[in-house]
Amino acid sequence: MKSPDPLDATHDAGLRSCIDSANGHGEFPIQNLPLGVFSPGDGAARGGVAIGDDIVDLPALAAAGFLDAAAAHAARSTAGLAPMSSQSAEALTDELRTASLDALLALPSSARAALRAQLSRLLAYDSVRRTELLAGRGRWLHSARDCRLHRPTRVRNFTDCMASLHHVARAGRQLRPDNPVLPNLWYVPAAYHSRASSVQVSGVDVRRPCGQIPVSGGVPRFGPTQALDYEAEIALWIGGENPLGTPVPIADAGARIAGVGLLNDWSAREIQRWETQPLGPLLGKSFHTTVSPWIVTSQALQPYRTSLAPRAEGEPLPLPHLFDEQDQRLGGWLIEIEAWLHTPALRAAGRGPERLARASFRDFHWTPAQLVAHLTSNGCNLLPGDLLGSGTLSGREEREAGCLLELSQRGQQPLTLGNGEQRRWLQDGDEVILRGHCEVEGRVRIGLGECRAHVLPALVAAHG
Amino acid sequence: MKSPDPLDATHDAGLRSCIDSANGHGEFPIQNLPLGVFSPGDGAARGGVAIGDDIVDLPALAAAGFLDAAAAHAARSTAGLAPMSSQSAEALTDELRTASLDALLALPSSARAALRAQLSRLLAYDSVRRTELLAGRGRWLHSARDCRLHRPTRVRNFTDCMASLHHVARAGRQLRPDNPVLPNLWYVPAAYHSRASSVQVSGVDVRRPCGQIPVSGGVPRFGPTQALDYEAEIALWIGGENPLGTPVPIADAGARIAGVGLLNDWSAREIQRWETQPLGPLLGKSFHTTVSPWIVTSQALQPYRTSLAPRAEGEPLPLPHLFDEQDQRLGGWLIEIEAWLHTPALRAAGRGPERLARASFRDFHWTPAQLVAHLTSNGCNLLPGDLLGSGTLSGREEREAGCLLELSQRGQQPLTLGNGEQRRWLQDGDEVILRGHCEVEGRVRIGLGECRAHVLPALVAAHG
Numbered sequence: 001m002k003s004p005d006p007l008d009a010t011h012d013a014g015l016r017s018c019i020d021s022a023n024g025h026g027e028f029p030i031q032n033l034p035l036g037v038f039s040p041g042d043g044a045a046r047g048g049v050a051i052g053d054d055i056v057d058l059p060a061l062a063a064a065g066f067l068d069a070a071a072a073h074a075a076r077s078t079a080g081l082a083p084m085s086s087q088s089a090e091a092l093t094d095e096l097r098t099a100s101l102d103a104l105l106a107l108p109s110s111a112r113a114a115l116r117a118q119l120s121r122l123l124a125y126d127s128v129r130r131t132e133l134l135a136g137r138g139r140w141l142h143s144a145r146d147c148r149l150h151r152p153t154r155v156r157n158f159t160d161c162m163a164s165l166h167h168v169a170r171a172g173r174q175l176r177p178d179n180p181v182l183p184n185l186w187y188v189p190a191a192y193h194s195r196a197s198s199v200q201v202s203g204v205d206v207r208r209p210c211g212q213i214p215v216s217g218g219v220p221r222f223g224p225t226q227a228l229d230y231e232a233e234i235a236l237w238i239g240g241e242n243p244l245g246t247p248v249p250i251a252d253a254g255a256r257i258a259g260v261g262l263l264n265d266w267s268a269r270e271i272q273r274w275e276t277q278p279l280g281p282l283l284g285k286s287f288h289t290t291v292s293p294w295i296v297t298s299q300a301l302q303p304y305r306t307s308l309a310p311r312a313e314g315e316p317l318p319l320p321h322l323f324d325e326q327d328q329r330l331g332g333w334l335i336e337i338e339a340w341l342h343t344p345a346l347r348a349a350g351r352g353p354e355r356l357a358r359a360s361f362r363d364f365h366w367t368p369a370q371l372v373a374h375l376t377s378n379g380c381n382l383l384p385g386d387l388l389g390s391g392t393l394s395g396r397e398e399r400e401a402g403c404l405l406e407l408s409q410r411g412q413q414p415l416t417l418g419n420g421e422q423r424r425w426l427q428d429g430d431e432v433i434l435r436g437h438c439e440v441e442g443r444v445r446i447g448l449g450e451c452r453a454h455v456l457p458a459l460v461a462a463h464g
Numbered sequence: 465m466k467s468p469d470p471l472d473a474t475h476d477a478g479l480r481s482c483i484d485s486a487n488g489h490g491e492f493p494i495q496n497l498p499l500g501v502f503s504p505g506d507g508a509a510r511g512g513v514a515i516g517d518d519i520v521d522l523p524a525l526a527a528a529g530f531l532d533a534a535a536a537h538a539a540r541s542t543a544g545l546a547p548m549s550s551q552s553a554e555a556l557t558d559e560l561r562t563a564s565l566d567a568l569l570a571l572p573s574s575a576r577a578a579l580r581a582q583l584s585r586l587l588a589y590d591s592v593r594r595t596e597l598l599a600g601r602g603r604w605l606h607s608a609r610d611c612r613l614h615r616p617t618r619v620r621n622f623t624d625c626m627a628s629l630h631h632v633a634r635a636g637r638q639l640r641p642d643n644p645v646l647p648n649l650w651y652v653p654a655a656y657h658s659r660a661s662s663v664q665v666s667g668v669d670v671r672r673p674c675g676q677i678p679v680s681g682g683v684p685r686f687g688p689t690q691a692l693d694y695e696a697e698i699a700l701w702i703g704g705e706n707p708l709g710t711p712v713p714i715a716d717a718g719a720r721i722a723g724v725g726l727l728n729d730w731s732a733r734e735i736q737r738w739e740t741q742p743l744g745p746l747l748g749k750s751f752h753t754t755v756s757p758w759i760v761t762s763q764a765l766q767p768y769r770t771s772l773a774p775r776a777e778g779e780p781l782p783l784p785h786l787f788d789e790q791d792q793r794l795g796g797w798l799i800e801i802e803a804w805l806h807t808p809a810l811r812a813a814g815r816g817p818e819r820l821a822r823a824s825f826r827d828f829h830w831t832p833a834q835l836v837a838h839l840t841s842n843g844c845n846l847l848p849g850d851l852l853g854s855g856t857l858s859g860r861e862e863r864e865a866g867c868l869l870e871l872s873q874r875g876q877q878p879l880t881l882g883n884g885e886q887r888r889w890l891q892d893g894d895e896v897i898l899r900g901h902c903e904v905e906g907r908v909r910i911g912l913g914e915c916r917a918h919v920l921p922a923l924v925a926a927h928g
Contacts, residue, residue, distance in 0.1 A: 077554035081545070090541035091567045093848075095620075096560055103555045156559075156620060157661050162743065182741055187676055187684050192743040193657035193750070197621050197845045198708055207709035209842035212651055212783065220651050222785050222841070244662055244752070245671035245923070271842065277646055279626065279656040280744020286657070287842040288708070319676065321686050377686070378673035378735065378751040379923070381661050384557075459709070459843075 010120040013444050018130045022052030027447030034294035037150040040142040045099040047078020060140040071118040074111045077103035100154045105239045106384035149293035151201045153385030161191040162391035165365040170406045186316040189366040189374045195286035202451045208458040209287035211271035224458030225268035228426040232339045232402035234390040235263035237295050238382045245379040250324040254369035259295035262434040262451035263389045292451040304334040304438040309362045322370045331367030337436040344429035363395040428457040474584040477908050482594045486516030491911030498758035501614040504606040509563040511542020524604040535582040538575045541567035564618045569703045569848035613757035615665045617849030625655040626855035629829040634870045650780040653830040653838045659750035666915045672922040673751035675735035688922030689732035692890040696803045696866035698854040699725035702846045709843040714788040718833035723759035726898040726915035727853045756915040768798040768902040773826045786834045795831030801900040808893035827859040892921040
């Protein structure tokens with residue numbers, strides 16, 4: 001792995017912002033500066049950066065002359081496509097008109113680092129342009145609560161991985177008690193292509209899907225899933241592009257992660273179980289995937305680099321094309337993620353959501369660099385803005401499990417909430433909330449924001 | 465299924481074109497008029513229609529006033545995006561700048577039918593604008609041999625299905641002689657999401673991929689696949705869009721197929737076998753997929769509608785949400801596809817390619833409408849320009865098998881070519897060519913064009 005960027009002035013724990021709400025914010029202090037796509041009020045979507053309770057408008061900042069040439073170019077790349085000459089206006093579908101970070105993620109990471117460095121100075125407490133900046137409310141500075149957040153990239157490809165072998169073992173133990181981890185999974189960072197079109201930003205409700213439900217007797221029935229689950233994952237957002245046919249060596253692979261977020265890989269377990277042989281999961285997953293709106297950049301994550309938890313005695317080593325010394329030492333991040341559940345009954349009683357589980361990024365078996373090196377090892381091309389899901393993040397302990405399949409033992413042992421309610425699987429009206437944070441001694445805590453959505457009842461009429 | 469469009473003047477077998485090469489062309493007579501994306505000489509890519517040995521430039525035709533308002537709108541939607549105001553030029557990535565048929569496929573099918581009707585009259589032998597049209601060579605009329613052909617859509621999503629149970633049974637028999645078809649496959653039109661970014665147009669060479677190869681003893685080795693295969697499939701191109709959460713009823717599902725082409729789902733068999741549990745095929749497929757450049761529209765296919773071959777006695781019926789009377793009667797097309805192999809030795813001897821197999825669309829178990837109804841049954845959204853692969857098209861007979869896995873019995877019984885060469889799997893320098901045609905008594909034969917690519921040797925240096 002190439003030497004990670006050194007820590008710089010943007011990571012200084014003493015840095016404070018001229019945006020008051022950013023100081024002590026816990027999610028988006030000035031040390032974070034995550035990237036996203038937003039629309040203020042009735043305005044069109046464009047790229048922005050979260051700072052405390054505000055969002056900085058990147059194209060507007062560039063247009064107002066706050067940024068030098070390189071940073072301004074990066075900022076302008078996040079603008080939506082404007083209406084054009086009549087000759088090609090018809091080719092501009094809604095999808096293309098909507099802004100995305102794809103073009104920004106296509107730039108070299110140095111462009112994003114330059115943008116970050118300028119924003120850090122501009123938003124600092126002692127910013128030389130503080131007065132001008134703060135005068136731009138409604139122009140280049142917006143209150144986040146007045147904005148809509150969008151999917152950060154076009155997600156041209158979405159590959160969901162299975163980087164936690166604790167998840168694999170706990171799910172596999174229910175099927176194969178003696179041999180929970182298939183032999184290939186010590187060598188293959190297992191993954192499947194998942195559905196890109198149904199990836200939605202946090203806040204979009206999830207419709208309970210219908211599907212083929214296996215029934216004893218052999219003839220399945222078609223109806224709403226009764227085993228709706230969430231999966232708590234890390235979203236890994238790809239920067240740059242390798243040409244088709246050209247693998248990314250492990251030493252360069254970590255640099256292809258432009259940033260991270262949270263991902264909920266909603267799953268319908270009986271549909272998944274019935275369909276999964278021989279081609280893997282499909283409709284049990286493709287109805288909806290939720291991502292958090294903000295991309296916490298690899299630059300922001302620098303202070304939190306760490307190794308993954310050590311392998312157990314006797315576990316096989318990865319093949320050489322997936323092994324790199326520096327990646328072994330620094331290929332993970334100190335990120336903790338939590339899953340919370342808010343039910344209609346909790347809401348009715350004025351109670352908040354309850355935490356179901358918590359787990360650490362260090363519990364993954366495979367690093368992001370190993371995932372990228374594996375996925376490109378056959379020459380497959382990863383594009384800017386592509387999405388990788390880490391797979392369910394589960395730790396060693398029972399309460400570190402990232403889905404109900406594990407927490408309720410495949411629905412056999414219901415969870416009991418603080419108000420006495422029980423859950424084997426998700427019910428209509430439930431809201432699942434994922435949160436994630438980076439913390440390390442001597443550094444300011446930064447957050448990944450939230451990934452949340454409610455479950456809507458199934459539409460049954462359409463299929464009789 | 466909604467009543468299919470009736471046959472109209474565009475299907476008339478007596479129709480001849482003022483473009484001489486179109487008459488008796490066998491692939492692209494005036495009854496076909498397939499849609500694609502091309503660039504003439506050094507020009508930018510734009511939408512076109514194949515007619516004989518020529519290509520009609522759709523945006524240029526519209527600009528020159530040959531089309532009425534509705535057809536002109538459809539034609540202009542295939543233009544690439546022009547350079548724009550400086551404010552958003554940075555957001556226009558190369559991918560967006562390149563023309564695609566996505567916007568045309570987002571229009572109602574009536575728009576494509578209107579375009580077809582006007583083109584049919586304009587290109588007819590007795591066209592009232594014949595002189596003007598033929599005077600436009602180099603402007604709205606180009607010789608196909610001087611043009612580059614491109615991927616017809618952006619392929620935002622690519623789902624590969626397994627619609628032939630003959631393929632399933634023959635591949636499954638090698639693993640499970642007593643139970644070649646898993647019980648769920650009588651109900652589930654099995655499919656998996658495949659890699660969209662590596663879908664390439666015909667003519668782009670395929671690099672032999674490296675990957676993890678299982679070895680007796682348990683520790684795999686990393687190296688070039690020795691079991692490179694092709695899979696002969698039909699490409700189904702999606703038109704229109706269903707909102708996320710809204711299934712497409714079986715009666716409406718056939719109308720979501722805007723047209724068809726050919727697809728080669730290149731496969732690395734040992735890589736696929738080693739990785740496939742528990743999540744399905746991934747790197748054994750994601751290195752490259754080839755599609756033919758032309759979309760033969762569902763309008764052009766109307767005269768060739770037919771039922772699939774009848775099910776065998778005792779075969780389970782599909783569930784109600786996948787069953788529609790009219791789809792059972794007319795849900796297939798009379799398309800025959802052929803796979804040909806050209807080896808370096810055949811070329812050196814001045815010999816042409818040899819036909820490996822031939823199969824009929826009627827041998828599929830599932831209709832395109834059933835695939836669409838199944839894939840959206842959980843509410844998943846299919847987007848304009850999305851690609852479905854039919855899965856390997858194999859018939860009942862041994863020589864109707866659509867891949868070497870079947871033809872060589874998983875490499876155990878090599879094929880012998882006319883020059884004495886043998887093939888268990890593909891070798892470097894081999895070229896695979898897929899062809900497809902529609903023929904029916906009393907109608908002109910139309911073709912799907914070609915889907916071809918050479919195999920390049922593996923890049924081994926990169927991974928030591």
